[in-house]
Amino acid sequence: MAAGVFVRGIEMEIITWQKAAIAFAGILVIGIFAMVIVDGTFLHKQYLEPWTEDYHEQFGDPRVQVLAHGVLAPNSHNLQSWKVVLEGEDSFLLYVDTDRLSPKADPLGRQVTISQGTFLEYVRIAAEELGYETDIELFPLGEYGPEGSVENLGSKVVARVSLKETTKETKAGHETEVSTSSHLYSMMFLPDTYRVPYMETKLLQEDVKKLEVLSTENVSIVIFQEAEDIEKLGDIAFRAAEVEAGLERIQVESSELFRPNEWKKNEFRYGFTMEGQGLSSLKVHLLQSLVSLFPSMNSPEASRDSFLSQTVTAVENTPAYALIISKGNSRTVQVETGMLYSRFVLTATDRGYVMQPMSQATEEYSEMTGIYQEIHEKYAEEGETVHMLIRVGVPEKEVPPTMRFDVMDIIEE
Numbered sequence: 352m353a354a355g356v357f358v359r360g361i362e363m364e365i366i367t368w369q370k371a372a373i374a375f376a377g378i379l380v381i382g383i384f385a386m387v388i389v390d391g392t393f394l395h396k397q398y399l400e401p402w403t404e405d406y407h408e409q410f411g412d413p414r415v416q417v418l419a420h421g422v423l424a425p426n427s428h429n430l431q432s433w434k435v436v437l438e439g440e441d442s443f444l445l446y447v448d449t450d451r452l453s454p455k456a457d458p459l460g461r462q463v464t465i466s467q468g469t470f471l472e473y474v475r476i477a478a479e480e481l482g483y484e485t486d487i488e489l490f491p492l493g494e495y496g497p498e499g500s501v502e503n504l505g506s507k508v509v510a511r512v513s514l515k516e517t518t519k520e521t522k523a524g525h526e527t528e529v530s531t532s533s534h535l536y537s538m539m540f541l542p543d544t545y546r547v548p549y550m551e552t553k554l555l556q557e558d559v560k561k562l563e564v565l566s567t568e569n570v571s572i573v574i575f576q577e578a579e580d581i582e583k584l585g586d587i588a589f590r591a592a593e594v595e596a597g598l599e600r601i602q603v604e605s606s607e608l609f610r611p612n613e614w615k616k617n618e619f620r621y622g623f624t625m626e627g628q629g630l631s632s633l634k635v636h637l638l639q640s641l642v643s644l645f646p647s648m649n650s651p652e653a654s655r656d657s658f659l660s661q662t663v664t665a666v667e668n669t670p671a672y673a674l675i676i677s678k679g680n681s682r683t684v685q686v687e688t689g690m691l692y693s694r695f696v697l698t699a700t701d702r703g704y705v706m707q708p709m710s711q712a713t714e715e716y717s718e719m720t721g722i723y724q725e726i727h728e729k730y731a732e733e734g735e736t737v738h739m740l741i742r743v744g745v746p747e748k749e750v751p752p753t754m755r756f757d758v759m760d761i762i763e764e
């Protein structure tokens with residue numbers, strides 16, 4: 352009798368444990384299900400479509416085909432502030448899309464103007480690959496002024512671009528297409544910005560030459576690999592990041608551009624994402640679910656902390672820096688700076704290197720004045736402007752591509 356009671360007691364305990372385990376498994380399944388739903392893990396990533404090599408082929412108009420490559424260009428805050436108006440049969444006009452600006456970090460609209468240039472260079476390279484010559488006329492109606500207001504930045508067309516089919520007369524008198532494919536073309540489909548640690552590997556001297564020689568009459572690339580410069584530029588980058596991290600208005604601006612899950616990424620297709628920080632896909636989905644369930648995790652404070660810790664890791668793992676410096680600081684040289692930056696990224700990618708701009712020290716808000724002057728005094732001549740401070744190297748790991756608009760979203764009817 353006593354033994355029977357003992358056995359029944361054990362049975363009851365097992366049943367209780369079984370019930371608890373089932374309840375736990377149930378909660379786990381519901382939890383995972385909820386995480387997948389809020390994250391949108393199962394959604395088709397529309398925001399990545401432009402990265403496929405045949406994406407442009409769905410469009411009949413050659414201008415749209417080349418523009419479909421332009422959207423892949425690196426650009427400030429991933430705002431993709433490009434607005435295009437098709438003109439006549441073979442031209443288009445490029446404007447700054449003033450609906451997407453970052454006035455707190457970029458008060459003069461200099462970075463958004465540079466980003467017009469990155470776009471134009473991608474367009475030029477794609478056009479060449481597709482068999483078109485481009486005529487790019489910058490600011491055909493004159494430059495917009497130096498202020499960063501919406502009215503000013505939107506007041507003048509940035510460029511008129513005309514495409515002309517590249518053909519040559521054969522001896523027989525027939526016209527055949529000339530193949531003008533550029534080796535940089537295929538590099539466009541690879542990610543542009545690597546925020547991960549880089550190996551200690553320095554750039555080969557011959558590559559440094561190949562990259563520096565991209566410099567133009569008005570805009571230069573200078574690469575630094577000496578220990579003294581690495582320390583100095585890393586220190587400037589870090590102190591500038593500290594200043595920016597301490598400014599609430601800028602952290603609010605950045606956190607508002609953050610897209611916490613697949614739903615938002617498909618909805619907005621511009622701004623920042625977690626994979627831009629170099630996290631694995633599993634970690635991205637896990638974190639996205641958590642941030643979606645607990646939105647307070649995406650606060651300006653969280654944005655500041657992750658920015659600072661990323662900057663520390665970045666400067667501790669950088670074998671080389673580059674500066675892009677221009678003569679003067681007109682709107683035209685700003686666009687030319689962007690064109691050069693695109694060529695720099697694509698050529699470096701072709702040589703096995705990656706990069707990440709660290710723009711804070713070059714920004715023009717009052718709290719940055721001291722560091723802005725410091726980098727200019729140390730690295731620029733009288734009358735020159737340091738537009739970009741960029742870390743360069745061989746990455747410790749790969750990163751995925753980030754969000755881009757559908758090309759039709761940047762074309763105005």
Ligand SMILES: Cc1cc2nc3c(=O)[nH]c(=O)nc-3n(C[C@H](O)[C@H](O)[C@H](O)COP(=O)(O)O)c2cc1C
Nearest residue numbers: 425426427428429462465543544708709710711753
């Ligand atoms: C003018 C300019 C300034 C930039 N500044 C920074 C920066 O300070 N920090 C950074 O991590 N990336 C910077 N970037 C890179 C952009 O954030 C990046 O191109 C954009 O988010 C798109 O992502 P992707 O290049 O990985 O496709 C800058 C790019 C440009 C063109």
